[in-house]
Amino acid sequence: MICVTPLTELEERLLRFRQRMNARHPKWEMAVVFSKMNLLYFCGCMPEGMLVLPREGEPVLWVRRSFERSREESAFKDIRPMNSYRDAAAAYPNLPGSVHLETEFVPLSMYQRFQKHFPFAEYHSMDYDLGMTKAVKSPWELAHMEEAGRRHQRVLEVRVPEILEEGMTEFELAGRLYGVMLEEGHMGVARFNMFDTEMVVGQLGFGESSLYPTSFNGPGGNYGQQPAMPGLGSRERRLKKGELVFVDMGLAVNGYHTDKTLVYQFGGRLPDEALRIHEQCVDIQHRIAAALQPGARPSDIYRSVMESLSPQFQENFMGYGARRVKFLGHAIGLAVDELPVLAEGFDEPLEARTVFAVEPKKGIKGVGMVGIENTFVVEEGGGRCLTGSHPGMMLVD
Secondary structure, three states: OOOOOOHHHHHHHHHHHHHHHHHHOOOOOEEEEOOHHHHHHHHOOOOEEEEEEEOOOOOEEEEEEOHHHHHHHOOOOOEEEOOOHHHHHOOOOOOOOEEEEOOOOOOHHHHHHHHHHOOOOEEEEOHHHHHHHHHEOOHHHHHHHHHHHHHHHHHHHHHHHHHOOOOOEHHHHHHHHHHHHHHOOOOOOOOOOOOOOOOOOEEEEEHHHHHOOOOOOOOOOOOOOEOOEOOOOOOOOEOOOOEEEEEEEEEEEOOEEEEEEEEEEEOOOOOHHHHHHHHHHHHHHHHHHHHOOOOOOHHHHHHHHHHHOOHHHHOOEOEEOOEEOOOOEEEOOOOOOEEEEOOOOOOOOOOOOEEEEEOOEEEEOOOEEEEOEEEEEOOOOOOEEOOOOOOOOEEEO
């Protein structure tokens, strides 16, 4: 059954984007969207094609593959076929002088092919404006994220303890976990804006494997399999009693993600110091969640939390060794890593219905990565959690 994005949703998104562009770029003339995730956001489908959005007048979705599928899946008003950019260019005999593009996505070769038939004199970035437009979720979007959160909670709080076994490898856990995710309604993939990033299940590791450095921009890690596949977990690393199990994964329903991390004590308690540090991370999560209110600034939240932490606690906080990230959380929606970020430099006041994954974590030598992550909606009075209230450090016999 096709879940069609309502036309009212699509129209409201385009209106929000145009209003933002008018406010921040008063002289903007035309925007063109190529990435499939942003086409899904504005048009309700993910074709190979482009959305041409003039400042004035109706936008057009030009589709190379597949026009028939796009017409069936999308409520977008004006969908037209094209074999190449040449076909679409014929509809725009009087191009403006500049165009706004997704400069974080469009490779040079694609732009050169496009410019051959759309000879704009110059281009400008609209990545930040797209990100901040998508940040505020509609009730329709939130309904999908709430459903993802319910399923996510069940996967990590109920199903994972059932599949952990002494002697299993990290790779075996990843395989079983993926099957469980699909059974519980996950759409099958987690999407990222981060360049050239792929994620099948998430980041998971036993013990110090969860500290092993990766290229992924997050506090956790894992050994992975080999240089060609540094994810999913090791085929050799086996679970022992008394070890930490770290599971950080995204789950999506109809394109919309939640993000959640739980840490498990398998077959015995971890050292008391590790448990105390974990509890501090949970307390930090609660403080951040309470601050997620309309009008708050992400940079202020980040600064307030970091300045309250002792130098000793900050060591290996949000990572391990030299590999530490400089944020406490990130917005989430059609991608796991959306804007804004709970970090320095994000000074725009928050709006209601922005959704954040909050993830205070800390690496501990000889133990692994402790901490927590849950997904919260910005509301009056503080963030509302979508993924459950379990404090983590779940003891699994």
